[in-house]
Amino acid sequence: MGTAISPALSEPPDGVGASSTTLMTSLPTSFGITGRRAALRQLAACLIASAAGYISNGYGKESTGPVCVNLSALSPAENRQRRLDNYTENSPDPHKTCSGCSFFTAGTGPAACGKCQIFSGPANPKGRCDDWTARSA
Numbered sequence: 001m002g003t004a005i006s007p008a009l010s011e012p013p014d015g016v017g018a019s020s021t022t023l024m025t026s027l028p029t030s031f032g033i034t035g036r037r038a039a040l041r042q043l044a045a046c047l048i049a050s051a052a053g054y055i056s057n058g059y060g061k062e063s064t065g066p067v068c069v070n071l072s073a074l075s076p077a078e079n080r081q082r083r084l085d086n087y088t089e090n091s092p093d094p095h096k097t098c099s100g101c102s103f104f105t106a107g108t109g110p111a112a113c114g115k116c117q118i119f120s121g122p123a124n125p126k127g128r129c130d131d132w133t134a135r136s137a
Contacts (some may be wrong), residue, residue: 001035005061009051011051017131019061022118030129053088066126067083067089067124068113068114068122068124069087069089069121069122069123069124074121078119078120078121081118082119082129085118085119085129085130086102086129086130087119087123087127087128087129088127088128088129089126089127090124090126090127091126091127091128092128093128095125096127096128096132096134097118097125097128098114098123098124098125098126098127098128098129098132099125099126100134101116101128101131101132101133101134101135102133102134102135102136102137103118103133104114104116104117104123104125105117106125108124113125116129
């Protein structure tokens with residue numbers, strides 16, 4: 001006695017191609033192309049969502065201190081000066097911050113915004129620009 005072979009998995013005999021096509025299309029979609037495409041779409045959506053979550057959480061955890069400058073409230077000349085000097089609210093080098101610059105006048109508290117003589121305006125004590133000069137000891 002021989003074992004029966006599933007019609008969907010066997011080679012169709014000559015001239016019976018139409019019936020085998022019908023059998024192949026009646027298989028569950030989890031085995032077909034539609035299932036793979038759906039799985040890939042779900043995988044891509046998960047990867048995008050996790051990347052977006054990682055990016056937003058990564059930026060949210062970084063403490064930059066107070067935001068001392070509302071750029072939209074500054075004049076175009078003040079904004080231009082800050083751009084030319086590459087001013088940033090959070091210095092990439094913790095040893096070179098506005099609080100250690102000779103042009104910076106500290107605010108009333110240790111984390112309060114101060115004033116920069118070059119910008120003639122507010123500056124973050126944790127900020128930095130290209131004109132940074134160490135305070136004399």
